[in-house]
Each structure stands twice: as C-alpha cells, then as structure tokens.
Amino acid sequence: MRIDIISVIPDFFASPLEKGLLGIARRKGLAEIHVHNLHDYGLGRYQQVDDAPFGGGAGMVIRPEPVFACIEKLQAERSYDEVIFMTPDGEQFEQKRANRLSQAENLIVLCGHYKAMDERIRETLVSLELSVGDVVLSGGEIPALMVMDAVVRLIPGVLGDGESALTDSFQGDLLDCSWYTRPAEFRGMKVPDVLLSGHHKKIERWRQEDARERTKRRRPELLRRENEEE
Numbered sequence: 001m002r003i004d005i006i007s008v009i010p011d012f013f014a015s016p017l018e019k020g021l022l023g024i025a026r027r028k029g030l031a032e033i034h035v036h037n038l039h040d041y042g043l044g045r046y047q048q049v050d051d052a053p054f055g056g057g058a059g060m061v062i063r064p065e066p067v068f069a070c071i072e073k074l075q076a077e078r079s080y081d082e083v084i085f086m087t088p089d090g091e092q093f094e095q096k097r098a099n100r101l102s103q104a105e106n107l108i109v110l111c112g113h114y115k116a117m118d119e120r121i122r123e124t125l126v127s128l129e130l131s132v133g134d135v136v137l138s139g140g141e142i143p144a145l146m147v148m149d150a151v152v153r154l155i156p157g158v159l160g161d162g163e164s165a166l167t168d169s170f171q172g173d174l175l176d177c178s179w180y181t182r183p184a185e186f187r188g189m190k191v192p193d194v195l196l197s198g199h200h201k202k203i204e205r206w207r208q209e210d211a212r213e214r215t216k217r218r219r220p221e222l223l224r225r226e227n228e229e230e
Helices: 020-027 064-077 095-101 119-124 141-152 162-166 200-218 220-229
Strands: 002-007 032-037 082-092 106-111 128-131
Touching: 002 064, 002 141, 020 032, 020 141, 064 106, 064 119, 082 119, 082 141, 095 141, 106 141, 128 141, 200 220
Parallel strands: 002 032, 002 106, 082 106, 082 128
Antiparallel strands: none
C-alpha cells in the first residue's frame, strides 16, 4: 500500500512515521508513506497557500491552486483508490471503513488547516471525507495519523499476530471482551475459572458472551445497529 499525505506542516509526521506501527510497516516494506509539503506548490515568493475568505469573516482559507497542483501531479504518476480529506463534517470514521481502506493500493490523505479549504477542492478532487469525531482540531494531521494507524495495522504481516486485529473491538459491531494474564490471582482478584480450564470451546463462548455484555453496558447502540442490519 502507498499513502501520500498532503500537509502544510509535514514535519509533524517525522516521528510517527519512524516509530511504532507505521514505522514497522514501512521497514517491512508493507506500507510506503510519503509526506508532501503543500508550501512546495504555494504561490509567489513566499509560497502562499492561504488567503482571506470572500465575504469576510475570521480565519484563512486554503487556496485551490496549490492543492490542485499537488494532487494532479500525484494522479499523473499513478491511480488512487481514494482522495481522502480529513474534516470535522465528514463521514464518521469507523472500523468497517478502515477494513475497506486496508485493501486499497494507493491513497491520498489531504490534511485541512486554517479556517477551511476552498470548497472547489472538495467538490472536484476529494472522493471521501472523513471525521474522527465531533470535535475541531487545529489541523487534519492528528486525524490523518489515526486513520493511517487503523488502516495500516490491518495489512497482513504488519502485526506480529495477524489474528489479533480480527478480534479487536468493533470488528463485529461488538466491543472486545475482557482479557487477563498472569498471575491467576492478584490482591484477591481472580481470573475467571473458564480461562484456566483449557477448554477452548468454553473459552470462546465465554469471550463472546463477555463481549456482548460489555457492549450492552458501554455501547448499547452498537447492539441496536447489529439487530437492524439483521
């Protein structure tokens, strides 16, 4: 998979792309991630990428020319499955979307900044708008990292235990079950007996029931959605 990130602060990604899961995926050759500085396509001596909004108002708006120039250059080199714009008013990013994106070959992730992007960018270049929650951040860089982490970890070979990602929360519209490790008893708190039984079918049944009960307590709307889909 190749991911091209477009940002006005490309240095933001330096450490995350070298360390942790994204760094592992790059070193294994399973994810090719490139960061493009939008200022390289800026206008004039100062490589301007933003301007005041028509009609007045607070804040600055990213101009269309630099974004069009950057994305069209990338698209001339290869075909992209999606051009993703990170924005608070986009589609809520969920695990099912991460699953689908993990099967893509090439992705562009456009990070918003300042007050807004010129609407012509969104109407013409962007194929998918994603939000990581009903909150406004200073830019799209943090949400972009969240999306990349959720997607890249699903690529076969990135995680040491590939099955681990398939049993995470939200993979089946349920939260994950409770997990325990040694010691079997700690400060009077005991691990459920079934997990020590060695009976794999009983253990799997317990985990399914525990996951459903945890979802019922913490995120009951997921169970309602599951029933609606059925």
